[in-house]
Amino acid sequence: MQIGRVIGDVVATRKDPAYHGITLLVVQPLGASREPQGRPIVAVDSVGAGVGEHVFFVRGKEASFPFHPTEVAADAGIVGILDHWTVGE
Amino acid sequence: MQIGRVIGDVVATRKDPAYHGITLLVVQPLGASREPQGRPIVAVDSVGAGVGEHVFFVRGKEASFPFHPTEVAADAGIVGILDHWTVGE
Amino acid sequence: MQIGRVIGDVVATRKDPAYHGITLLVVQPLGASREPQGRPIVAVDSVGAGVGEHVFFVRGKEASFPFHPTEVAADAGIVGILDHWTVGE
Amino acid sequence: MQIGRVIGDVVATRKDPAYHGITLLVVQPLGASREPQGRPIVAVDSVGAGVGEHVFFVRGKEASFPFHPTEVAADAGIVGILDHWTVGE
Amino acid sequence: MQIGRVIGDVVATRKDPAYHGITLLVVQPLGASREPQGRPIVAVDSVGAGVGEHVFFVRGKEASFPFHPTEVAADAGIVGILDHWTVGE
Incomplete structure (x- = not known):
């Protein structure tokens, strides 16, 4: 991700x-x-993310898993909203 | 996308x-x-897009979903025509 | 593509x-x-392309579709030879 | 990988x-x-890697294989911790 | 490839x-x-390649095809050793 x-x-x-009925958001990596x-x-967004939030997203067919059994032709999906992330060492 | x-x-x-019978368009990301x-x-285009229009497209096998049950060997497909998109914040 | x-x-x-028996060509994007x-x-080539020709090719598992039911471990396949392509506007 | x-x-x-219950790590290629x-x-991590360790990771749907039969919407997974790697010649 | x-x-x-039992090699594109x-x-290597040899490799799930029915979580596999390759015109 x-x-x-x-x-x-x-x-x-x-x-x-x-x-139809699926939220589409623009995400800057x-x-x-x-x-x-x-x-x-x-x-596509399945977790209710909003503009300005940091998220992690998945590429590929996996993006449609949260919408199962609907077969969405999606290759990118937000699957989590980050509370925080640390990059150390 | x-x-x-x-x-x-x-x-x-x-x-x-x-x-055969499928429209192929050149799209500049x-x-x-x-x-x-x-x-x-x-x-491949399943939504009737035309030259000059802004679209969003999907990569990978998902590109062929709108043509189901035809198995098109496609890895990129236009799935929506943008009315507008906003990039804020 | x-x-x-x-x-x-x-x-x-x-x-x-x-x-075995499948033509492999080097393609410059x-x-x-x-x-x-x-x-x-x-x-892999399923359309009979030759050196110097302009083609369009597909990435991913879809590259093996034209060889079905043979399961070729291919991730890129030439699926069309271009007569011409126009990039306008 | x-x-x-x-x-x-x-x-x-x-x-x-x-x-839920799956470890998510940030990996720098x-x-x-x-x-x-x-x-x-x-x-996603299935091998118990820690910050600072060198690992190899897999991209795509294969990232979720170690969690089978759970269907994780993951496109990147750590599948090994490197003891050492040599780049010669 | x-x-x-x-x-x-x-x-x-x-x-x-x-x-386990599968050879992993580092390949420079x-x-x-x-x-x-x-x-x-x-x-992963299924053709017996060695350091210094020129090879072609496949990306994605297809990398695990030569190991079938073992389900290896691999996204890159060497599928051929090049005798020579010509880039003309």
Whole structure:
């Protein structure tokens, strides 16, 4: 999984029907010093994250597991909201 | 998923038969400031996107879900057309 | 899928038996201006591509779909030869 | 798989229920000269790794194999602790 | 698949039990001019490759196919040793 910050959301009225009722958030991946790194991604959210929160997200088919048995065509999903994370040593 | 802009299309008469009748579009992934970032990809389209539109697309096997039960050998698919997306904070 | 140009081939006598009889080509991925971008990949070919041709290829397990029911341990496969591709706007 | 060093951990009380009781560690991927390279990732741990240890980790759905039959929505997992690794020639 | 050179090996006594008896090699991916490019990866080996040899390897779940029916949590596997590869035009 990767660490990111929720930086926005998307509105799409024309989309694959499997997405109806599912929240889509824009997440900016973060580097080790918490700086933005790489392209933002659009993730499905199953944990109720909000803009500004630090989260960890999963890539690949696993992103749709929390929505089972609905088969969402998702490749990125927020699976946890970080209370804190420490990078030591 | 990732955000991109449809920038073109491809014509291929010799291709895997599973692609027949399926629209293939060239999508340029975008960064947080909506600038082009990374290589363009060729995506299957199930939502009727057109050149110039902003879309979000999915990578991996999930790209073929909207065409089920046809098994398309696709690893990228447009699954939504963006009305707008906001990147705040 | 991604756009690339076939730039060579590989010869490997010691390989996983599932590859026997399958053509392996070296493909250079291309950027939006058709310049080489990123590492070349080795792809299985099911459409009869040749050196110098522009193709589109698929990554991941989907690369083996055209060889079904043979289970090829492939993660990249040429699935179409481009007649032309336009990148506008 | 990739080589990395465990550099921290994460605390997340709001997360996908499948993660309960599973250790999440922050791993920094390493380059050939053992220098940090690329973004840190959050990995599930099935081998008891600790901060400071060199490990190898797997990406993708395979990360959840050691937790079978639990279906963890994980895309990165530590699968071994390195005693040593040599890069010669 | 990608082209690489075997540059070392790893020793790990604490690891996922599915790896027991399986050779793990460090492979450096190569660019079009055969220069090192990107992070080294740790790959399972089913073809008997040795340090210094040029190989092609597969990413993803496909890496475990040659070990079937053993379910190895591997995302990279050497599937062929290159006799030679030509990059022309």
